[in-house]
Amino acid sequence: MSTPPPATTSRFNEEAASWDSNPFVQAATTMAHKTYLSRLPPPETLSQYNILDLGCGTGLLTFLLAPSVRSVTAVDVSEGMIDVLNTKLNALPPPHNVLGVHALLSDPDDPILSFDPVTGDSFPQRRFDLVVSHLVLHHIPSLPPVFANIFGLLKEGGRVMVTDFEDFGPEARRFHPESKMEGVERHGIKRDEIRRILEEAGFKDVKVETAFEMEKAVETTPGSGETGGDLMTFPFLVCEGTK
Numbered sequence: 001m002s003t004p005p006p007a008t009t010s011r012f013n014e015e016a017a018s019w020d021s022n023p024f025v026q027a028a029t030t031m032a033h034k035t036y037l038s039r040l041p042p043p044e045t046l047s048q049y050n051i052l053d054l055g056c057g058t059g060l061l062t063f064l065l066a067p068s069v070r071s072v073t074a075v076d077v078s079e080g081m082i083d084v085l086n087t088k089l090n091a092l093p094p095p096h097n098v099l100g101v102h103a104l105l106s107d108p109d110d111p112i113l114s115f116d117p118v119t120g121d122s123f124p125q126r127r128f129d130l131v132v133s134h135l136v137l138h139h140i141p142s143l144p145p146v147f148a149n150i151f152g153l154l155k156e157g158g159r160v161m162v163t164d165f166e167d168f169g170p171e172a173r174r175f176h177p178e179s180k181m182e183g184v185e186r187h188g189i190k191r192d193e194i195r196r197i198l199e200e201a202g203f204k205d206v207k208v209e210t211a212f213e214m215e216k217a218v219e220t221t222p223g224s225g226e227t228g229g230d231l232m233t234f235p236f237l238v239c240e241g242t243k
Protein backbone atom coordinates (compact mmCIF):
# COMPACT_ATOMS: atom_id res chain seq x y z
CA MET A 1 0.00 0.00 0.00
CA SER A 2 1.27 3.47 -0.72
CA THR A 3 2.74 5.09 2.34
CA PRO A 4 0.73 8.01 3.72
CA PRO A 5 2.70 11.24 4.10
CA PRO A 6 3.95 11.56 7.72
CA ALA A 7 1.66 14.60 8.09
CA THR A 8 -1.39 12.33 7.65
CA THR A 9 -0.32 10.03 10.45
CA SER A 10 0.61 12.86 12.80
CA ARG A 11 -2.71 14.60 12.08
CA PHE A 12 -4.66 11.48 13.07
CA ASN A 13 -2.46 10.83 16.09
CA GLU A 14 -3.30 14.35 17.28
CA GLU A 15 -7.03 14.00 16.53
CA ALA A 16 -7.40 10.52 18.06
CA ALA A 17 -8.36 11.58 21.60
CA SER A 18 -11.17 13.88 20.39
CA TRP A 19 -12.23 11.85 17.31
CA ASP A 20 -15.32 10.29 18.90
CA SER A 21 -16.67 13.66 20.07
CA ASN A 22 -17.29 14.82 16.47
CA PRO A 23 -21.07 14.46 15.85
CA PHE A 24 -20.63 14.42 12.05
CA VAL A 25 -18.20 11.51 12.28
CA GLN A 26 -20.57 9.64 14.59
CA ALA A 27 -23.57 10.23 12.29
CA ALA A 28 -21.60 9.22 9.16
CA THR A 29 -20.53 6.00 10.88
CA THR A 30 -24.13 5.19 11.82
CA MET A 31 -25.16 5.66 8.18
CA ALA A 32 -22.24 3.54 6.93
CA HIS A 33 -23.11 0.78 9.40
CA LYS A 34 -26.72 0.71 8.17
CA THR A 35 -25.46 0.63 4.57
CA TYR A 36 -23.20 -2.35 5.24
CA LEU A 37 -25.83 -4.34 7.14
CA SER A 38 -28.41 -3.77 4.40
CA ARG A 39 -26.03 -5.32 1.84
CA LEU A 40 -24.56 -8.15 3.88
CA PRO A 41 -26.00 -11.65 4.34
CA PRO A 42 -28.49 -12.48 7.10
CA PRO A 43 -27.30 -12.95 10.71
CA GLU A 44 -26.77 -16.73 10.56
CA THR A 45 -24.18 -16.26 7.78
CA LEU A 46 -22.79 -12.90 8.86
CA SER A 47 -22.10 -14.20 12.37
CA GLN A 48 -19.46 -16.56 10.84
CA TYR A 49 -17.57 -13.73 9.12
CA ASN A 50 -14.03 -12.71 9.97
CA ILE A 51 -13.71 -9.13 8.78
CA LEU A 52 -10.97 -6.53 8.43
CA ASP A 53 -11.71 -2.83 9.00
CA LEU A 54 -9.06 -0.88 7.09
CA GLY A 55 -8.38 2.60 8.52
CA CYS A 56 -10.52 1.77 11.54
CA GLY A 57 -9.58 4.93 13.47
CA THR A 58 -10.86 4.67 17.05
CA GLY A 59 -13.09 1.76 16.04
CA LEU A 60 -16.44 3.53 15.63
CA LEU A 61 -17.50 1.22 12.78
CA THR A 62 -15.53 -1.71 14.20
CA PHE A 63 -17.53 -1.74 17.45
CA LEU A 64 -20.86 -1.35 15.63
CA LEU A 65 -20.10 -4.34 13.37
CA ALA A 66 -18.43 -6.54 15.99
CA PRO A 67 -21.66 -7.94 17.56
CA SER A 68 -22.85 -9.11 14.11
CA VAL A 69 -19.71 -11.00 13.03
CA ARG A 70 -17.30 -13.61 14.37
CA SER A 71 -14.29 -11.27 14.53
CA VAL A 72 -12.95 -7.88 13.47
CA THR A 73 -9.28 -7.21 12.78
CA ALA A 74 -9.14 -3.42 13.03
CA VAL A 75 -6.14 -1.91 11.24
CA ASP A 76 -4.90 1.68 11.22
CA VAL A 77 -1.64 3.38 10.36
CA SER A 78 -2.11 5.85 13.23
CA GLU A 79 -0.82 4.53 16.55
CA GLY A 80 -2.88 7.17 18.38
CA MET A 81 -6.09 5.89 16.82
CA ILE A 82 -5.26 2.27 17.71
CA ASP A 83 -4.41 3.31 21.30
CA VAL A 84 -7.88 4.86 21.67
CA LEU A 85 -9.47 1.74 20.11
CA ASN A 86 -7.57 -0.49 22.55
CA THR A 87 -8.60 1.65 25.54
CA LYS A 88 -12.26 1.24 24.51
CA LEU A 89 -11.76 -2.48 23.91
CA ASN A 90 -10.13 -3.03 27.31
CA ALA A 91 -13.08 -1.30 29.02
CA LEU A 92 -15.46 -3.91 27.57
CA PRO A 93 -16.09 -7.15 29.43
CA PRO A 94 -14.41 -10.19 27.78
CA PRO A 95 -14.65 -12.22 25.66
CA HIS A 96 -13.50 -9.90 22.90
CA ASN A 97 -13.76 -10.50 19.17
CA VAL A 98 -11.85 -7.36 18.11
CA LEU A 99 -8.09 -7.03 17.61
CA GLY A 100 -6.57 -3.58 17.06
CA VAL A 101 -3.55 -3.62 14.75
CA HIS A 102 -1.21 -0.67 14.18
CA ALA A 103 0.15 -1.23 10.67
CA LEU A 104 0.47 0.02 7.14
CA LEU A 105 -0.55 -2.99 5.12
CA SER A 106 1.26 -3.72 1.90
CA ASP A 107 1.37 -7.51 1.92
CA PRO A 108 -1.65 -9.82 2.39
CA ASP A 109 0.71 -12.33 4.04
CA ASP A 110 1.88 -9.82 6.67
CA PRO A 111 2.24 -11.95 9.84
CA ILE A 112 0.72 -9.09 11.90
CA LEU A 113 -2.66 -10.17 10.47
CA SER A 114 -2.24 -13.83 11.36
CA PHE A 115 -3.82 -13.58 14.84
CA ASP A 116 -7.42 -14.67 15.33
CA PRO A 117 -9.02 -11.95 17.49
CA VAL A 118 -11.20 -14.57 19.24
CA THR A 119 -8.67 -17.25 20.16
CA GLY A 120 -5.37 -15.39 19.78
CA ASP A 121 -4.07 -18.32 17.71
CA SER A 122 -1.87 -17.48 14.75
CA PHE A 123 -2.69 -18.72 11.25
CA PRO A 124 -0.17 -17.76 8.58
CA GLN A 125 -1.77 -16.28 5.47
CA ARG A 126 -5.07 -15.71 7.28
CA ARG A 127 -7.77 -14.53 4.87
CA PHE A 128 -11.01 -12.57 5.45
CA ASP A 129 -14.65 -12.89 4.42
CA LEU A 130 -15.10 -9.13 4.17
CA VAL A 131 -12.96 -5.98 4.13
CA VAL A 132 -14.69 -2.72 5.07
CA SER A 133 -13.33 0.81 5.11
CA HIS A 134 -15.15 4.03 5.89
CA LEU A 135 -14.00 7.60 5.26
CA VAL A 136 -10.45 6.44 4.50
CA LEU A 137 -9.97 6.38 0.72
CA HIS A 138 -9.75 10.17 0.41
CA HIS A 139 -6.65 10.03 2.63
CA ILE A 140 -4.79 7.46 0.51
CA PRO A 141 -2.37 8.79 -2.11
CA SER A 142 -2.67 5.89 -4.58
CA LEU A 143 -5.73 3.64 -4.62
CA PRO A 144 -4.80 0.78 -7.04
CA PRO A 145 -2.24 -0.81 -4.65
CA VAL A 146 -4.78 -0.63 -1.81
CA PHE A 147 -7.40 -2.58 -3.74
CA ALA A 148 -4.80 -5.05 -5.02
CA ASN A 149 -3.84 -5.66 -1.40
CA ILE A 150 -7.49 -5.96 -0.28
CA PHE A 151 -8.05 -8.50 -3.07
CA GLY A 152 -5.14 -10.53 -1.70
CA LEU A 153 -6.53 -10.34 1.85
CA LEU A 154 -9.89 -11.90 0.90
CA LYS A 155 -10.94 -15.53 0.69
CA GLU A 156 -12.30 -16.74 -2.65
CA GLY A 157 -15.85 -15.35 -2.72
CA GLY A 158 -14.98 -12.71 -0.11
CA ARG A 159 -16.22 -9.16 -0.49
CA VAL A 160 -14.92 -5.64 -0.24
CA MET A 161 -17.34 -2.89 0.84
CA VAL A 162 -16.06 0.66 1.25
CA THR A 163 -17.79 3.98 1.85
CA ASP A 164 -16.56 7.53 1.39
CA PHE A 165 -17.91 10.84 0.15
CA GLU A 166 -18.21 11.34 -3.60
CA ASP A 167 -16.09 13.68 -5.66
CA PHE A 168 -19.03 15.17 -7.58
CA GLY A 169 -17.07 18.18 -8.86
CA PRO A 170 -15.11 21.22 -7.62
CA GLU A 171 -17.58 21.90 -4.78
CA ALA A 172 -16.66 18.58 -3.14
CA ARG A 173 -13.51 20.34 -1.89
CA ARG A 174 -15.70 22.14 0.66
CA PHE A 175 -16.12 18.86 2.60
CA HIS A 176 -13.00 19.87 4.56
CA PRO A 177 -12.24 23.35 5.87
CA GLU A 178 -9.10 24.73 4.21
CA SER A 179 -7.21 24.39 7.53
CA LYS A 180 -7.85 20.62 7.52
CA MET A 181 -6.47 19.79 4.06
CA GLU A 182 -3.34 18.12 5.50
CA GLY A 183 -3.56 14.44 4.61
CA VAL A 184 -6.48 14.94 2.22
CA GLU A 185 -5.26 13.29 -0.98
CA ARG A 186 -8.47 13.75 -2.99
CA HIS A 187 -11.81 15.46 -2.50
CA GLY A 188 -13.86 12.30 -2.33
CA ILE A 189 -13.99 9.37 -4.69
CA LYS A 190 -14.98 9.40 -8.34
CA ARG A 191 -17.53 6.81 -9.43
CA ASP A 192 -15.94 5.81 -12.72
CA GLU A 193 -12.40 5.83 -11.35
CA ILE A 194 -13.20 3.62 -8.35
CA ARG A 195 -15.18 1.18 -10.50
CA ARG A 196 -12.21 0.84 -12.86
CA ILE A 197 -9.76 0.38 -9.97
CA LEU A 198 -11.88 -2.40 -8.41
CA GLU A 199 -12.27 -4.17 -11.75
CA GLU A 200 -8.54 -3.89 -12.52
CA ALA A 201 -7.77 -5.33 -9.06
CA GLY A 202 -9.73 -8.43 -10.14
CA PHE A 203 -13.08 -7.89 -8.39
CA LYS A 204 -16.29 -9.24 -9.95
CA ASP A 205 -19.86 -7.96 -9.55
CA VAL A 206 -18.54 -4.44 -8.93
CA LYS A 207 -21.17 -1.94 -7.79
CA VAL A 208 -20.65 1.75 -7.09
CA GLU A 209 -23.82 3.39 -5.79
CA THR A 210 -25.00 6.32 -3.73
CA ALA A 211 -25.41 4.94 -0.22
CA PHE A 212 -26.67 8.03 1.63
CA GLU A 213 -26.32 11.79 1.77
CA MET A 214 -25.22 13.96 4.67
CA GLU A 215 -25.53 17.64 5.38
CA LYS A 216 -22.33 19.23 6.64
CA ALA A 217 -21.50 22.73 7.83
CA VAL A 218 -19.02 24.24 5.38
CA GLU A 219 -16.92 27.41 5.37
CA THR A 220 -18.84 30.42 4.07
CA THR A 221 -15.73 31.49 2.17
CA PRO A 222 -13.00 28.87 1.75
CA GLY A 223 -10.26 29.54 4.30
CA SER A 224 -12.35 31.91 6.44
CA GLY A 225 -12.74 29.34 9.22
CA GLU A 226 -16.35 30.52 9.59
CA THR A 227 -19.35 28.39 8.71
CA GLY A 228 -22.03 30.98 9.41
CA GLY A 229 -24.65 28.24 9.27
CA ASP A 230 -23.87 27.26 5.66
CA LEU A 231 -24.83 23.64 5.03
CA MET A 232 -23.97 21.55 1.99
CA THR A 233 -25.23 18.11 1.06
CA PHE A 234 -22.54 15.51 0.37
CA PRO A 235 -23.36 12.18 -1.31
CA PHE A 236 -21.58 9.11 0.02
CA LEU A 237 -20.76 6.17 -2.25
CA VAL A 238 -20.69 2.51 -1.36
CA CYS A 239 -18.27 0.56 -3.55
CA GLU A 240 -18.36 -3.21 -3.49
CA GLY A 241 -16.94 -6.19 -5.27
CA THR A 242 -16.46 -9.93 -4.89
CA LYS A 243 -13.25 -11.96 -5.22
Ligand SMILES: C[S@@+](CC[C@H](N)C(=O)[O-])C[C@H]1O[C@@H](n2cnc3c(N)ncnc32)[C@H](O)[C@@H]1O
Residues within 6 Å of the ligand: 001, 002, 004, 008, 009, 012, 025, 029, 054, 055, 056, 057, 058, 059, 060, 061, 075, 076, 077, 078, 081, 103, 104, 105, 133, 134, 135, 136, 139, 140
Ligand atom coordinates in the same frame (compact mmCIF):
# COMPACT_ATOMS: atom_id res chain seq x y z
C1 LIG B 1 -11.09 10.06 8.50
S1 LIG B 1 -10.37 8.80 9.49
C2 LIG B 1 -11.68 7.62 9.54
C3 LIG B 1 -11.55 6.66 10.72
C4 LIG B 1 -12.70 5.68 10.86
N1 LIG B 1 -12.81 4.80 9.70
C5 LIG B 1 -13.99 6.42 11.10
O1 LIG B 1 -14.82 6.48 10.19
O2 LIG B 1 -14.15 6.97 12.21
C6 LIG B 1 -9.20 8.08 8.37
C7 LIG B 1 -8.36 6.99 9.04
O3 LIG B 1 -7.65 6.28 8.04
C8 LIG B 1 -6.36 6.01 8.53
N2 LIG B 1 -5.50 5.76 7.37
C9 LIG B 1 -5.13 6.62 6.40
N3 LIG B 1 -4.37 5.99 5.48
C10 LIG B 1 -4.29 4.69 5.89
C11 LIG B 1 -3.65 3.53 5.38
N4 LIG B 1 -2.96 3.58 4.24
N5 LIG B 1 -3.76 2.37 6.06
C12 LIG B 1 -4.47 2.31 7.20
N6 LIG B 1 -5.09 3.38 7.75
C13 LIG B 1 -5.01 4.54 7.10
C14 LIG B 1 -5.99 7.25 9.33
O4 LIG B 1 -4.93 7.01 10.24
C15 LIG B 1 -7.32 7.55 10.03
O5 LIG B 1 -7.44 6.88 11.26
